[in-house]
Amino acid sequence: MAPRAAYYLSTPIYYVNDSPHIGHAYTSLACDVLARFMRLDGRDVLFLTGTDEHGQKVEKSAIAAGMETQEFVDQVSERFRALGEVMGYSNDDFIRTTEDRHTRSCQELWRRIVANGHIYLGKYAGWYSVRDEAFCTEAEVTDGPGGGKVTVTDGSPVEWVEEPSYFFRLSAWQEPLLEFYEKNPQAVAPESRRNEVVSFVSGGLNDLSVSRASLKWGIPVPGDPGHTMYVWLDALTNYISAAGFPDTECDLYRTYWPCDLHMVGKDILRFHAVYWPAFLMAAGVKPPTRVFAHGWWTNEGEKMSKSLGNVIDPHDIVERYGLDAVRYFLLRALPFGSDGDFSHRAIVGRMNDDLANDYGNLAQRVLTMVNRNCAAAVPEPGAFTPADDALLGAAEALVETVRADLGEQSFHRALIHIWEVVGQANRYVDEQAPWVLRKEDPARMATVLYVVIETLRHLAVLTQAYMPAASGRMLDQLGVAEDARTLAALGPDGRLAPGTPLPKPEPIFPRFVEDSAAS
RNA sequence: GGCGGGGUAGCUCAGUCGGUAGAGCAGUGGAAUCAUAAUCCAUGGGUCGGGGGUUCGAGUCCCUCCCCCGCUACCA
Numbered sequence: 182m183a184p185r186a187a188y189y190l191s192t193p194i195y196y197v198n199d200s201p202h203i204g205h206a207y208t209s210l211a212c213d214v215l216a217r218f219m220r221l222d223g224r225d226v227l228f229l230t231g232t233d234e235h236g237q238k239v240e241k242s243a244i245a246a247g248m249e250t251q252e253f254v255d256q257v258s259e260r261f262r263a264l265g266e267v268m269g270y271s272n273d274d275f276i277r278t279t280e281d282r283h284t285r286s287c288q289e290l291w292r293r294i295v296a297n298g299h300i301y302l303g304k305y306a307g308w309y310s311v312r313d314e315a316f317c318t319e320a321e322v323t324d325g326p327g328g329g330k331v332t333v334t335d336g337s338p339v340e341w342v343e344e345p346s347y348f349f350r351l352s353a354w355q356e357p358l359l360e361f362y363e364k365n366p367q368a369v370a371p372e373s374r375r376n377e378v379v380s381f382v383s384g385g386l387n388d389l390s391v392s393r394a395s396l397k398w399g400i401p402v403p404g405d406p407g408h409t410m411y412v413w414l415d416a417l418t419n420y421i422s423a424a425g426f427p428d429t430e431c432d433l434y435r436t437y438w439p440c441d442l443h444m445v446g447k448d449i450l451r452f453h454a455v456y457w458p459a460f461l462m463a464a465g466v467k468p469p470t471r472v473f474a475h476g477w478w479t480n481e482g483e484k485m486s487k488s489l490g491n492v493i494d495p496h497d498i499v500e501r502y503g504l505d506a507v508r509y510f511l512l513r514a515l516p517f518g519s520d521g522d523f524s525h526r527a528i529v530g531r532m533n534d535d536l537a538n539d540y541g542n543l544a545q546r547v548l549t550m551v552n553r554n555c556a557a558a559v560p561e562p563g564a565f566t567p568a569d570d571a572l573l574g575a576a577e578a579l580v581e582t583v584r585a586d587l588g589e590q591s592f593h594r595a596l597i598h599i600w601e602v603v604g605q606a607n608r609y610v611d612e613q614a615p616w617v618l619r620k621e622d623p624a625r626m627a628t629v630l631y632v633v634i635e636t637l638r639h640l641a642v643l644t645q646a647y648m649p650a651a652s653g654r655m656l657d658q659l660g661v662a663e664d665a666r667t668l669a670a671l672g673p674d675g676r677l678a679p680g681t682p683l684p685k686p687e688p689i690f691p692r693f694v695e696d697s698a699a700s
Numbered sequence: 701g702g703c704g705g706g707g708u709a710g711c712u713c714a715g716u717c718g719g720u721a722g723a724g725c726a727g728u729g730g731a732a733u734c735a736u737a738a739u740c741c742a743u744g745g746g747u748c749g750g751g752g753g754u755u756c757g758a759g760u761c762c763c764u765c766c767c768c769c770g771c772u773a774c775c776a
Contacts, residue, residue: 383703537736542736543735608741610740611740
């Protein structure tokens, strides 16, 4: 038997200075759905997430909180782990940049880049924003209200810093990067983001400051402990640290690197699509296969911000709408890659129309009939008619379509395709009218009900990646064994066995009923 | 300023090679009654952002203008 094809995908590591919000939840959710789907498809998956714990900002926050820095990051990192539990993530690893394995990896990557002549000692002078962890050009700085200088973009204060610094020779990587994008058109997605990246690189690249002398909370530069690595070089390296680097001969590394997919928000695309491949190529390491930048959410049409106080906390919406509904909505509401709006009306529409009415009710109406008229067991089908074959054929063809959609991270399209079959099944039930057959032709009724529950088996197996809990309950009601819920079990060979006892059906997707007492 | 992406039914959006404008939701009418008052059927006279052009024929190609979004530059 051939070894299972490996699939390595990552979320960004989240900065511990932030509180987990819907943006973090969304990025990881997309990865989780992909990871689950790939596992169902028999792939050997490594799904990585974690936390970014270094930098001046963290150090200052710890002091402000009156805590030891390590104690502070331990506590905040835990919040991101907790988010994973609330959202049902199935990550295989959770890396923290304060771990030894990461320090070793970073330092070795640095040594290799130095050995190849791409890091040199220079001097940096400029405006530095502690909040943004970045130096700013003169054009990005303006006079602040309090007399000091602030950034133009978000008004965070900047301070003038002059210090010796190590530089990464990014300027030398312009051509290799352009060649990389050219040869690997799928390396940056979606298409519009790829254009932006190519355009940015074509415009010329400046060398990058990759160390800071004034920073203590970070990874020391090998051979020059007076310097600490620049936060992005540190953070990005987590992706190979988790793959066992620098031990490039270990199973982990040989199996999973290069990473198949880095999922990121559009704000950090440049770091992943430009700096990161350059760092790796400079060290003689293969760059990641693909970086996908998704969009932002607004809340009821408004940009989310701390000052507006309208930042969506994943815990709140999961509590209000339920995890399965939230997971479904976030990936169905908009084309993946675009910006989207989170509104109460929109999610309730999806919950009630798509989940409760179309999908949930399809299962309920058919399983109830089976329960009452087929001795609560999978019925014995007779010969299939063309109408039966049409529905079964559509259900069986779905796996190919969904695999292709998810292969290009088109989460919403996969759901649209699945729901086309949901609609087809509802129409089939109306046309066949098993409640009429019950009196006139019980054998035909049994066949019709069988065709629908067999269709439901396909639907439920496929929706597992998006809605693990609800889909699992549906598979329970269909009498599908735990070990028969993979994509390999789809198709005619895995059909439901007549006579299998079925439990009494219970509604799977609750309708959201507005609380009229409120307001 | 440059580059990229958009401007299509009340709302969210599809529209491959140019050939009588589509889907979902919402609305209206009807059927059915197995089901979570769920389902199914019927129903869209929209200047396809404005103007001009090419063509027998353009949402779909060309020119131009307006507006929105993203990336980026420069002036300062």
